[in-house]
Amino acid sequence: MATDSIKSSTLMLRSAGRPPWYAADGKNDPVYMVGVAGGSASGKTSVARRIVQALDVPWVVIVSMDSFYRKLSPEESKQAFLNNHDFDHPSSYDYTEALRCVRDLKQGKATSIPQYDFAKHAPSTESQRVYGASVVIFEGIFALYDPTLLSMMDMKVFVDTDSDICLARRIKRDVTERARDPIGILQQYDRFVKPAFDGFVRPTMNNADVIIPRGLDNEVAIDLLIKHIQRQLDARSQALMRPALVRQFRSEDDLSELFFRVPETNQVRAMQTILYDATTSREDFIFYSDRLSRLVLEFGLGKLDLAPTTVTTPMGVPFDGYSLAPNVTGVTILRAGGVMEKALHSVVRPAHYGKILIVGDPVTHEPRLHYVNLPPSIKDGQVLLMDSTIVSGANALMAVRICLDHGVKQENILFMSLLATPHGVHAIQSAFPKVKVVVALLDSHISEDNLLIKAGYGIFGDRYFGTEC
Ligand SMILES: Nc1ncnc2c1ncn2[C@@H]1O[C@H](COP(=O)(O)OP(=O)(O)O)[C@@H](O)[C@H]1O
Ligand SMILES: Nc1ccn([C@@H]2O[C@H](COP(=O)(O)O)[C@@H](O)[C@H]2O)c(=O)n1
Ligand SMILES: [Mg+2]
Secondary structure, eight states, X not given: OOHHHHBOOOOEXXXXXXXGGGGTTTTOOOOEEEEXXXXXXXXXXXXXXXXXXXXXXXXXXXXXXXXXXXXXXXXXXXXXXXTOXXXXXXXXBOHHHHHHHHXXXXXXXXXXXXXXXXXXXXXXXXXXXXXXXSEEEEESTTTTTOHHHHHHOSEEEEEEOOHHHHHHHHHHHHHHHSOOOHHHHHHHIIIIIHXXXXXXXXXXXXXXXXXXXXXXXXXXXHHHHHHHHHHHHHHHHHHHHOHHHHHTSOOGGGSOTTEEEOOOOHHHHHHHHHHHOTTOOHHHHHHHHHHHHXXXXXXXXXXXXXXXXXXXXXXXXXXXXXXXXXSEEEEEEETGGGHHXXXXXXXXXXXXXXXXXXXXXXXXXXXXXXXXXXXXXXXXXXXXXXXXXXXXXXXXXXHHHHHHHTTOOGGGEEEEEEEEOHHXXXXXXXXXXXXXXEEEEEOOOBOTTSSSBTTTTSOHHHHHHTOOO
16 A cells, blocks of 8 residues: 555645735735544545646645644554554643644744654654745644644634444555554444544534535535635635735835845946836847846845954954855845846855745736745745746745744845835735845835736736746
8 A cells, every 4th residue: 555545634625816924014814724623534624636737726725733743752653553542532642733823824824734654653753844825724623722823713614424434434444545454443433433523523614614414525614614614715815916906006115125226327227227118129138138137136245244353464463354144045036036136146146045936826827836946055045036037925924934944044135126016015014024025116106906016017927938928
């Protein structure tokens, strides 16, 4: 039997969408949490997966309580293999660990979720890294048991399936997926599973907002549930993203002292004019983008913390200066941020390079994280994070969060961009107040859909790479 099939799985569908930290200014709580409880094999995991499928929203994570079974002592483990260990008592779970994960996710933070191996009755050595979610589904027999966890849930669901059906399904599942034999399953069921369901699990039905009789078979109830969650998410996302609200945000005066703008000389204004001119040839667009990239990088590098040093000149005179930052990682946010890499190579010799690929959803234009490649040494030094444009700030927020998750300190991040909106910069500064932001041009004109800087250079990547339609 494949090992994968007997490990508990924390299903994660988080490839797309507005990340929860988009509104990480502490005022909004955009993470929607659903608890799904019920007896063993009642269909909790199946219902949770159906919700994820039907919601079709990005950044959804299912956290299974399987992940939080306590580690057994050697004697307990021996008994477990004899079907004589009680996995159905509330004390068999590590609630502190479950709370740590759920709290992180609820706050829009990344977390590490332990994995469980049912065949070994033991946690796996690996854990699963989750970068955060807009919707968290917490499922397990005791999902509606702990008061602190209950207080974090926006919706509480109990799956109520006939116990005979549960037992039949459990036998089938545990033989095929959890490396068990039917006799052992029945022994464990009589000794622990059934009494615990009656004594501990069923009473948590009282904590539920919604009870789903027959689990997955109850398409009407599941449909209603999904529609309700969708409505809640829509309401939240409108409050967060309505362009009118976003546009009335901030001017340059509202930005913190860690925002730096390249001084607007005539040369800078002229380059801006060329880039903004719809008739500019691609050749010129590339030339002046590269030039502006070098300028913003040179200017931004002036904001890096440097260590003082003294050297001796050829005349034998000591000279007090600085050593250029020894451990710098240049991280480009692809696709458009990649154009700044050329300039980076020409002005600095970073020790390392990294790439984060974020692509806008073709329909919603929300950011999707596709690829992350960051060197392990990134955590020890300063990071130059680069994107050509900051509009809503959503891509930038995602990229900063990923760097933090790789151990980078906020104060070591310098975010550089050619063109930004004040509200995009403000979004970064609200979420990550210690990050320095350096831009060449600031423009507060934004299109109705909140995607383009209206008076700006259009879609930078398309003009630079010649992929305009
Ligand atoms: N409505 C259903 N019809 C048939 N099989 C189902 C149904 N719901 C769940 N199952 C199967 O029953 C087993 C237990 O379901 P699962 O969702 O894992 O339950 P739980 O997470 O509550 O233990 C799984 O093998 C699953 O595929
Ligand atoms: N090593 C273990 C750990 C747990 N169990 C059983 O799993 C059941 C909970 O999972 P469901 O997906 O069925 O909700 C629970 O009833 C435990 O008895 C186990 O058999 N072995
Ligand atoms: Mg399950």
